Amino acid sequence: MTNKNTASPFVSIIVPCYNVASFIDKGLGSVLNQTYTNWECLVVNDGSKDNTENEIKKWVNKDARFKLISQENKGLSGARNTGLKHAKGDCIYFFDPDDMLDENCLENLTDLYQPNIDVVIGKNASVRNQTTTIINTLEHYNSTNTLLEGKNFVELALKTPFSVVAWNKLYNTDFITTNNLWFKDGFVHEDELWFFETMYYARKIIFNSKVTYYYNIGNQSSITKNYSLYNLKSYLIVIEDIYTKYYTPEKDNQNKLITGTYILNFQITVVAAFYRFIKKNKNITYKKEGTTLIKQHLENFKIKDFLQFNTKKTKQYSLFIRYAINNPEIAFRLIRNTNKKNILKRFESWYLKKLAYN
Missing domain, CATH: 3.90.550.10 (Spore Coat Polysaccharide Biosynthesis Protein SpsA; Chain A)
Incomplete structure (x- = not known):
């Protein structure tokens, strides 16, 4: 040097x-x-x-x-x-x-x-x-x-x-x-x-x-044009690395909250990108496998608390934590409609009734 x-x-x-x-x-x-x-x-x-x-x-x-x-x-x-x-x-x-x-x-x-x-x-x-x-x-x-x-x-x-x-x-x-x-x-x-x-x-x-x-x-191969299982796995590896190396051992409560929020935001971004791609490409054959990977990841790398720095994000984070482990696609749909209050309310009510019925 x-x-x-x-x-x-x-x-x-x-x-x-x-x-x-x-x-x-x-x-x-x-x-x-x-x-x-x-x-x-x-x-x-x-x-x-x-x-x-x-x-x-x-x-x-x-x-x-x-x-x-x-x-x-x-x-x-x-x-x-x-x-x-x-x-x-x-x-x-x-x-x-x-x-x-x-x-x-x-x-x-x-x-x-x-x-x-x-x-x-x-x-x-x-x-x-x-x-x-x-x-x-x-x-x-x-x-x-x-x-x-x-x-x-x-x-x-x-x-x-x-x-x-x-x-x-x-x-x-x-x-x-x-x-x-x-x-x-x-x-x-x-x-x-x-x-x-x-x-x-x-x-x-x-x-x-x-x-x-x-x-x-x-x-460039944009993620909106090409979201393979390999893309999904790679994103999950990144999140898991951050979780293991930085979130889990963090002793300072505020820093832990910030890192946890970053992970939660990243999880939402990855899940949304996956289901958005699936929605646009009906012939994709790995939706079920991808969903299983996401559910396993969310089960093992949970975030329960987050920074509340604006109303929209707070709602999105809350919806994701509540629904994504059981049904990440439903969580994606709820989050996508965060700004459409009436649609969101009806959709969430329908989903809760469906859960209760099942």
């Missing part, structure tokens, strides 16, 4: 690559075009079967700041972890090669960086393909360019949600090392666990005000 340089921190950009040959030129081109120049770019070829490695080599030959690391396929987590092991920067920055960086990305984020700040969080925009034509922006905290400290950032994420992705955040390397932060191997949706852990340990963060990252939705 280099000595901390407040004015011009050395940034290690970690780029995991798997079969992305057609995206390399634009992706790494947006790195090369950065107005900020004090960086290294660790491009990890994670066992690609296409021409990815040769495309990366072109950039390594073009600029010595690009470094190729080749390995057998270990998945996204494994590729990022390899990058972390080789990183020499004061800061870590994750970038996916099918996306694009704004040319002022690193300059904007490093301008906000100080050695005592754990994470500088950049603003993201959705684009279609590798362009800079913005479709919309992802969730971002509204207080920008101002240091936030003395807060529980897990609670902040609950009350005012912001993007859970690992990329487009400038992480203090000492913060990652001190808290022994690594990506969990062997499943997808690893960003959700990484996000929780970084926000759990962070003491000082800051949000930027400008879009610095262009997220290519044209090359």
